[in-house]
Amino acid sequence: MTRNLRSFLNLLEQRHQLHRVKALVDPDLEIAEISNRLLQSGGPALLFENVKGSNTPVVVNLLGTVERVCWAMDMEDQMELEALGEKLGKLQSPKPPKKISQAIDFGKILFDVVKSRPQKVLFGNAPCQEVVLQGDRVDLNIIPMIRPWCHDAGKVITLGLVITKDPENGIPNISVYRLQQQSKDTMTVHWLSVRGGARHLRKAAEMGKKLEIAIALGVDPLLIMAAATPIPVDLSEWIFAGLYGGEGVQLTKCKTIDLEVPAQAEFILEGTITPGEVLPDGPFGDHMGYYGGVEDSPLVRFQAITHRRDPIYLTTFSGRPPKEEAMMAIALNRIYTPILRQQVTEITDFFLPMEALSYKAAIISIKKSYPGQARRAALAFWSALPQFTYTKFVIVVDETINIRDPRQVVWALSSKVDPVRDVFILPQTPFDTLDFASEQIGLGGRMGIDATTKVPPETDHEWGEALESDPDVAAMVDRRWAEYGLADLKLDEVDANLFGYDIR
Missing domain, CATH: 3.40.1670.10 (UbiD C-terminal domain-like)
Structure with missing residues (x-):
């Protein structure tokens, strides 16, 4: 079975962990208010089928319980997460085997890495590129972005994979950052200076180049977990995701930039950042439970949007726990434990x-x-x-x-x-x-x-x-x-x- 957001939604529906909301809802504040009440009680994922101003359904609270986080990683309980941490720990600091059995076990792990290599989808055959919008047709308003809190500066993307690559060696970085809509074809990206995307932008500036950037929306939640796992192993996040899921991630080339993106995503946004071009970003409610400040952040100019026919938009929002990010962190805690013991x-x-x-x-x-x-x-x-x-x-x-x-x-x-x-x-x-x-x-x-x-x-x-x-x-x-x-x-x-x- 192909792994993607839709297959996971089907799984949740089978397990009675998905609730469809057919009533008309507003992406401005209302969706977040409904979702927040469900998060407080450990309720199901929500699929809003009738969103004001859009024909695109919105999914929220997908990973709102630790149980669902485990399901996203093909696991039934948290103890399996520790076994995964043991595997990643051995890859991080391999030791010479002292017994035949240890050599066999490490060989199995290396074989898992080989199986986890990304699978390439032929250009033009990817589901995420069924519809292609370029030039004047690029309009971010087709995406029903939410505004979670009443004093937020605007609409945000909160659960997209932000993909860049090192301008020197071409190694990709996949992370999850917040983006604020600034116009029909621009957004600012909020990342810490120590993160991979920020490092890539600094290198691009030193080389006098623009930084290419892609945003993948509505991906297999397994990819989100991989992107949220900053473990110092010399493997890409795509390999992490493959190790998590037991098979390589399907990737395809972007239409207008030299980046590879998840072929099964619902939306792909393709753009560039010109070093030094910034706009004020924020304030927004954040995980600390307060509104953050206003910061000048890099401006992304998008030249293409591709998406599936009848796409689904996956989102979330930050705030005082419990929130989805907290449930993900609890699961990651289990993965970190064996790695920390090794350190x-x-x-x-x-x-x-x-x-x-x-x-x-x-x-x-x-x-x-x-x-x-x-x-x-x-x-x-x-x-x-x-x-x-x-x-x-x-x-x-x-x-x-x-x-x-x-x-x-x-x-x-x-x-x-x-x-x-x-x-x-x-x-x-x-x-x-x-x-x-x-x-x-x-x-x-x-x-x-x-x-x-x-x-x-x-x-x-x-x-x-x-x-x-x-x-x-x-x-x-x-x-x-x-x-x-x-x-x-x-x-x-x-x-x-x-x-x-x-x-x-």
């Missing part, structure tokens, strides 16, 4: 709570064996992967603490931390420009908290003995539980929603 060996587990915006605070557990190890683990965490650069708080606990249980984490903070000894601050570090908490935009501090049990010379006194049930009595109570008439009671259920872990 920082003492870490036994880590967690990025959704309420902490999925990256602002991290809780890591370690198997502690020497003094100062918690501080070392926190420092190593910040430098392990690029996406942890903007993590403000790192809490380190013992391996016996369930880091996904907020009750246990708060207990560790309350019972094991002396703020004078166990809290350390790193000042003047890179800071998220969307975070208003710092005095200077783009520059701020980080905090590490050692909530582990202290060992000499971290403390000069004996640590109290932890309270534990008598094992014989505990075993007896287990055996007699039904006899007490308590068999129907469920104990030790964690309200994991407090940390955004198990939203359904």
